[in-house]
Amino acid sequence: MNNIGNYSNILKHEGLKNTKHRNVILEVIENSEQPISAEQIFLKLKEKKNSISISSVYRILESLVSKGLITKSNITGDSKATYEFNRSEHKHHLICTGCKKMFTVDGCPLEEYEKRLKSTMDFDITGHKLEIFGLCKECKHINK
Amino acid sequence: MNNIGNYSNILKHEGLKNTKHRNVILEVIENSEQPISAEQIFLKLKEKKNSISISSVYRILESLVSKGLITKSNITGDSKATYEFNRSEHKHHLICTGCKKMFTVDGCPLEEYEKRLKSTMDFDITGHKLEIFGLCKECKHINK
DNA sequence: TTAGTTGCAAATCGTTTGCATCAAG
DNA sequence: CTTGATGCAAACGATTTGCAACTAA
Numbered sequence: 001m002n003n004i005g006n007y008s009n010i011l012k013h014e015g016l017k018n019t020k021h022r023n024v025i026l027e028v029i030e031n032s033e034q035p036i037s038a039e040q041i042f043l044k045l046k047e048k049k050n051s052i053s054i055s056s057v058y059r060i061l062e063s064l065v066s067k068g069l070i071t072k073s074n075i076t077g078d079s080k081a082t083y084e085f086n087r088s089e090h091k092h093h094l095i096c097t098g099c100k101k102m103f104t105v106d107g108c109p110l111e112e113y114e115k116r117l118k119s120t121m122d123f124d125i126t127g128h129k130l131e132i133f134g135l136c137k138e139c140k141h142i143n144k
Numbered sequence: 145m146n147n148i149g150n151y152s153n154i155l156k157h158e159g160l161k162n163t164k165h166r167n168v169i170l171e172v173i174e175n176s177e178q179p180i181s182a183e184q185i186f187l188k189l190k191e192k193k194n195s196i197s198i199s200s201v202y203r204i205l206e207s208l209v210s211k212g213l214i215t216k217s218n219i220t221g222d223s224k225a226t227y228e229f230n231r232s233e234h235k236h237h238l239i240c241t242g243c244k245k246m247f248t249v250d251g252c253p254l255e256e257y258e259k260r261l262k263s264t265m266d267f268d269i270t271g272h273k274l275e276i277f278g279l280c281k282e283c284k285h286i287n288k
Numbered sequence: 289t290t291a292g293t294t295g296c297a298a299a300t301c302g303t304t305t306g307c308a309t310c311a312a313g
Numbered sequence: 314c315t316t317g318a319t320g321c322a323a324a325c326g327a328t329t330t331g332c333a334a335c336t337a338a
Contacts, residue, residue, distance in 0.1 A: 016317090016318095017312055017313075017316090017317060017318065018313090019312075019318065019319090021318085038302080039302085052319085052320090053319070054302095054303090055320070055322095056318075056319055056320070058302090058303060059304090059318080059319080060318090074219070075273070079218070079301075079302065079327080080302065094261070103265065105261065109254060109257035110253060114276065117276070121247065122280075123247065123278050123279070123280055123284075125238075125276055125277070126277050126279065127276075127278070128274065128275060128276040129219070129273070129275050129277075130254075130273070130274045131272060131273050132254075132258065132269055132272040133269070133271045134269040134270045134271070135267070135270065137266045137267065140267075161291095161293070161336085162337075162338090163293070165294085166293095181327095182327080197294070197296070198328090199296080199328085199329075200293080200294055202329070203293080203294085204293090223326075224326090224327070225328085
């Protein structure tokens with residue numbers, strides 16, 4: 001619950017105009033427990049009586065990604081992209097293949113490994129995507 | 145260069161009919177150095193004078209994925225899905241954000257980590273996707 | 289013979305774009 | 314005022330689907 005609806009400093013710092021839509025979208029993404037799709041954002045704004053067109057959602061998301069404020073992924077296996085707030089802490093997600101819920105896990109097991117790769121492969125590593133699949137506490141018992 | 149065009153045993157074992165198309169597609173995927181898209185497969189078959197419709201390519205890919213013979217990912221960042229042969233060895237890819245080439249690295253740094261997660265999160269892990277981004281030997285000098 | 293497989297064209301889905309209008313700086 | 318932001322509808326690319334013809338088992 002940070003930045004209650006006020007991201008103007010951040011936006012100004014990135015050279016983006018401070019519009020209501022950008023503020024609300026940043027708020028929605030920052031306060032979302034899970035990575036969220038463009039359509040889900042669009043619907044959230046509708047709930048909040050903040051009418052916006054879906055194309056503007058996409059355009060805003062693109063600009064926020066390009067400024068590094070949020071991150072885009074295509075992880076769920078289906079075709080929709082999802083977006084998440086760029087926090088300093090490094091997190092990954094457990095994705096339940098049963099109920100499709102995502103669970104966040106703190107920390108990242110890859111730091112050492114990446115250092116090793118950097119020297120053995122002569123490859124400058126700038127980032128990674130890691131998603132772990134399985135069955136959550138509840139779904140493992142349902143035995144589908 | 146395994147299974148030179150003959151995957152009939154594998155297909156029979158999975159309860160899939162042994163058609164020429166399925167054989168050639170499996171061959172193309174198994175012998176591809178990198179994850180390959182549906183369209184690339186379609187074009188490869190054309191080269192090989194094995195005319196097929198793009199919709200059949202998608203249908204075959206879907207059935208091979210569901211049988212666990214190949215794996216589908218949406219990793220490249222753009223919207224196309226890619227497919228790779230399911231080998232027993234576990235491999236990941238370095239993706240160069242400069243030239244978009246992929247480099248395969250053997251081994252996987254996650255086995256221990258997953259065991260730990262399994263106990264701390266009460267989550268049965270069945271798999272994961274890991275892709276590492278950066279700049280390859282050549283592109284890091286270009287300094288874009 | 290028959291259930292599974294294919295090609296084709298049309299449909300769908302997520303996303304992007306052109307353009308005229310509008311609003312923030 | 315000027316540049317960037319928006320809404321709308323149309324365009325787009327990747328993938329899916331309905332249906333009739335076909336073919337492996």
